[in-house]
Amino acid sequence: METSKQSVTRSLSVTDWLRENILSGALGPGERLQEVRLSEHLGVSRTPVRAALHSLAAAGLVDYAPNRGYMVRDFPIPEMIDAYEIRGALEGLAARFAAERGLTRDQETALEAALAKGDKALAEAALLGPDFMVQFRDVNVVIHDTVLEAARNRMLAEMIRISYEKPRVSNRIIVTLEIRELERRHEEHHRIYEAIMARDPVRAENIMREHVAGVKLAMVRSLRAKSAQSGQTAPA
Amino acid sequence: METSKQSVTRSLSVTDWLRENILSGALGPGERLQEVRLSEHLGVSRTPVRAALHSLAAAGLVDYAPNRGYMVRDFPIPEMIDAYEIRGALEGLAARFAAERGLTRDQETALEAALAKGDKALAEAALLGPDFMVQFRDVNVVIHDTVLEAARNRMLAEMIRISYEKPRVSNRIIVTLEIRELERRHEEHHRIYEAIMARDPVRAENIMREHVAGVKLAMVRSLRAKSAQSGQTAPA
DNA sequence: TTGTCGTTGAATGTATACAAAACAGGTTGA
DNA sequence: TCAACCTGTTTTGTATACATTCAACGACAA
Structure with missing residues (x-):
């Protein structure tokens, strides 16, 4: 197994490995995921590979057709943009539930700490250098996760997680680089x-x-910039 | 296999069987789903049973713990009520997308036919008898499915499907029985x-x-009525 | 050339044997 | 009495052999 950390079972390890490789783009859309090939590549039998593929199909990362197998799903740009609308609707609901139900002492503390850390990072952005983005990303994750936790709804949490687990839609990624935007x-x-x-x-x-x-x-905006870039080298 | 229709593979049949039995409540929350027991009961080997359990775990109908197996998930009433909020947010988004993107000729026709059928069923409610509810349910399904189709977003469709596939949250069920409500x-x-x-x-x-x-x-309302009912027989 | 049909091969679907982990019970020690 | 531990049993995790299905290919006839 090429991943660093070992999960409790091989099935889970393979699931993690496949998910990471699909999200990172190492396994591109349309790529067929054949059980024997994968099992040889990863050094396990077909059984945990099958289990992993089943899970990922249910999570919507791979497509499945009976007797024909699995392939990496296509994630069209327009659908990925829509995904932000879905995220917005769901996270909006989470914020609403949190406001209705209130925060625990710990959640309140966590949010305040994260907000303060963000303020500090923004103030010191210039001298923090590359560390800045890392810190801001952490702040972002803590804030959104805490609000979601405060919503106290497992189903909502799972749906938001699903909407995250698509290429290009994670809140783990800060797209913009302009400090004004971040502020x-x-x-x-x-x-x-x-x-x-x-x-x-x-x-x-x-x-x-x-x-x-x-x-x-x-x-x-960042997608447009990228496509303009690649448009110069490959106009077709 | 006790289900009438056979799916393409045994794995899918078992998945359907389990889903139906969980949604109908035949398999109650907390019930352990042991592979051998199920496979003997259904007359298949452990392999398709495992595959089905994997799928249902990803769909959020059963809980899984490594090396400990699967059990039917608990669906607390408050979370099921929240589920309607989630459905509302997602279906609202679908309606928005549909309005932004427009309907195909077929979708327009399907909606108009369903609306007319609903009008007719409501007008003739008295003489239709029990058939009335069936017809109105069909109308409901067609309308919501068509709007979702017009939204042209696979991810949204899958999420709405997931929010449906919980006990008590299906649009396949018309909760109310009052004609005024239905109108x-x-x-x-x-x-x-x-x-x-x-x-x-x-x-x-x-x-x-x-x-x-x-x-x-x-x-x-219908839940309150039911709990008041059962409250009489079992106050605890 | 084109369409149909059968063969062939490669992939998934299934069953089952074995390995490993978790649970339950009793035993032993303080 | 209580706790820790050892051990048998149960259950899940994994590997692998075999069955089944589908798609591609080529032969053959129109």
């Missing part, structure tokens, strides 16, 4: 926190939805 | 269709979301 984004984090603390569900939902819409726009 | 519900169907035809995404989304919220309220 606005973090300002929104503050406002989401305030709305939840004020127990204002409607406002919490609206801000969160707008927040994700902002991320979507940044991603669309 | 209002169907009136909303008309308005959703109009908003989509008018290419008004915001309005389409809002109406659809309200529409699902109405279904949620009817379901909450």
